[in-house]
Amino acid sequence: MKTFLKWLAGVITVFILLILFIIITLNIVFDTEPYIPDYAYVEINLQGHLPEYIPPDAFESALGQTRFDMAKFRDVLEKAAIDERIAGVVLKIGYLQVSLGEAQELTDLIKKFRDSGKKIVAFLGPGLTTTRDYYVASACESVFMTPQANLFLTGLYSEVTFYKDFFSKIGVEADFIHIGDYKNAPDPYTRSTMSPEQREETTQLLDAWYNDIRQTIAANRGFSSEKVDELINIKTGFTGWEAWREGLVDTVLYYPEVVKYFPSENGLPEPLSAEEYTTVPAGDLDIRKDSKIAVVHCLGTITGGSNSEDYLMGQLAGAASFADNMEKAAESSAIKAIILRIDSPGGSASASEVMWNAVKKAVEKKPVIVSISGMCASGGYYIAAPAITIISQKNSIVGSIGIFGGKFSIGALYKKLGMNTEKITRGKNAAIFSLSQVWSESEKKVIRHILEEFYSDFKIKVAEGRGIPFDSVEALAGGRIFTGGTALHNKLVDRHGNFYDAVDEAKRLAGIEEKESVELIYYPASKSLLGEILSGIQAKNASENILLDSYERLEQTLLFWQNQPLALLPFRLEYLP
Incomplete structure (x- = not known):
């Protein structure tokens, strides 16, 4: 049996090394500089989760695949700002899942790119977009939206689910000690309602973030803060046409029409994906x-x-x-x-x-x-x-x-499942x-x-x-x-x-x-x-x-x-x- 296992391990190792050799060989043979049109605009998809940093994946690189993250977002904007072949950038934004600190980082990076004098525009739709999406989009030179897309400016909403009573029903008991009245991480498991300290801190966070949202959107779009309050609290939901009438977007159009808003002295620029552009070596641009x-x-x-x-x-x-x-x-x-x-x-x-x-x-x-x-x-x-x-x-x-x-003590859960635990200890705290x-x-x-x-x-x-x-x-x-x-x-x-x-x-x-x-x-x-x-x-x-x-x-x-x-x-x- 041992001989067979050794033989099997050897076969698997050889197979893996063979795959490795083939991938590397193909990568070397077909590896070429990415094709960059003489006149292009970079498309960046800001949709769903945007990780801070994904370490380079050798396997994906060998297959010519790239996953996008915040580090690559910075890289693309920095290079595009000085690359004479790039006319500008289009951000396709939809249901972006980032924290408000990260959203603020994105707006800073957009403004830094705008200092180059090149266009960066946001396209919302065709699906659902929210407050966070619009917060980022408002930093762009122009914001576009399809006619019947939906924009919801809902403000901020926080909820916490408490599990204490549920745990009690299934036989789980949370036993926690926290040092500091505001250290409430165990509360969802040890309480049935929000503590005064947690409510206080959540309120303070939401107040600060909401004020920043209203002030940022107002400054970026030329509104008063009161106007933003009205859009959030009275209007809330907008189609593309309604967003245009309220001044939230600059033009209602479909995505293929976005290219017309870039300078056209040399003809219309060609689209270039951010994933492809990120492979352009910085040394090629002398930076x-x-x-x-x-x-x-x-x-x-x-x-x-x-x-x-x-x-x-x-x-x-x-x-x-x-x-x-x-x-x-x-x-x-x-x-x-x-x-x-x-x-x-x-x-x-x-x-x-x-x-x-x-x-x-x-x-x-x-x-x-x-x-x-x-x-x-x-x-x-x-x-x-x-x-x-x-x-x-x-x-x-x-x-x-x-x-x-x-x-978490799950002794009562064991009993509910027909399991029994018996203990013999030596030492006062042996069962800790x-x-x-x-x-x-x-x-x-x-x-x-x-x-x-x-x-x-x-x-x-x-x-x-x-x-x-x-x-x-x-x-x-x-x-x-x-x-x-x-x-x-x-x-x-x-x-x-x-x-x-x-x-x-x-x-x-x-x-x-x-x-x-x-x-x-x-x-x-x-x-x-x-x-x-x-x-x-x-x-x-x-x-x-x-x-x-x-x-x-x-x-x-x-x-x-x-x-x-x-x-x-x-x-x-x-x-x-």
Whole structure:
């Protein structure tokens, strides 16, 4: 049997290597420079989810495929602004799923492109578009819409679902301890209604965001703020023709007609997809050829190990991957500065500590500048604290200095399912990790002590990293979250700005000339082709395990996340603009 397994493993390995060889060979033989028309406009689809950064995929690259993200959006606009072959850009916007901090980043990038003197226009439709879509579109020179498309300016709506009573019916009990009155992440599982603290913070966030929406749209479209209030609160829904009559769009037309709005001295420009244009080397345009600045990402929920995707938690920022990337960037003699790009609600406290240490060591060797995307909360802010400069958007979520820990007891669920658990212990707190019962008073004392120790350390690190008195940090802690606007007032960030403002700050601190076009080295880098193939095999096996071993998988997930300190955003905020 062992001989057969060895033989099978050898056959599979040879097969994988053969596929690898064929793909690489075909890629080399047929790899050519992308065709760029002499006169073109770039089409960018801003629809659905726009990831902050997708590491280059060797397998997809070999097949000539490209997935779009915020980094590529910046890349396309930067190159298109100086490329004489490009007449302008068309943004096809529809049901864009980004945070308001990321939406503000998009509007900044659009305005930066407009400084080039080239046209950038937005096309809404033919389906449903919402407040968030229009917020971004309003930054463009012109906004177009099909006659019977639908635009809904609904404002902002937040809802939180509470599971305590449901859990009680199925035999699950949430047992959590949180340090700080505003650290309410466990509330959906331990309460039936919203706490006063959660209601207060949600109200403050929505007020700040709504004011920015009305002011931004008013400024971009030449309305008064009162006019925007009327459009949102009285009109709300518009067809293309109604949007045109209200001045929300400049012209009602169908997409093929958009090309007529570009300069036509040399004929009409040809369409060019952003995915194709992103493959144009920056060196062909004589930019990004000199000094190098690293961009290290912390995206998603913080955990130990490597960066990954989890079917329950979504994107995971692995502490081991992050520390390795920071070390590589810090040790490289070619890298002059590091931009730490964060979009994270926090996560595991111990993993956050590992990442904090990596940032602290990097700061000792070269400038580290934090650029906040959508959020930098709890463990995300913990790792940002040692940086020399922290830059955020006004709409970013910042703070949440606090911690919680807990577990779900599923003993009653087992009984409902006809399962029985019997225990024999040695040691007063031996059952502290048990899934079949809540904590005893002595076990709670152990957990609270660990949480309070981390919370104290968290506040000290913020005070030292930000250079502000401990008493001031105390007043900002307790799990409180802030918009970037309030965070600036509270000295949790140094200034407002977008990614390119972080690049400018990195150049200044590294002694690079202001006008120099620097090369950005992104981390994490791509996997090897073989690594991608093996990852695919592992993902397939994982999906099969989810189906075959659901109870075992549930236990593993609960055991992994519970009983340990978690520095996470105090509550999950879902809003529907």
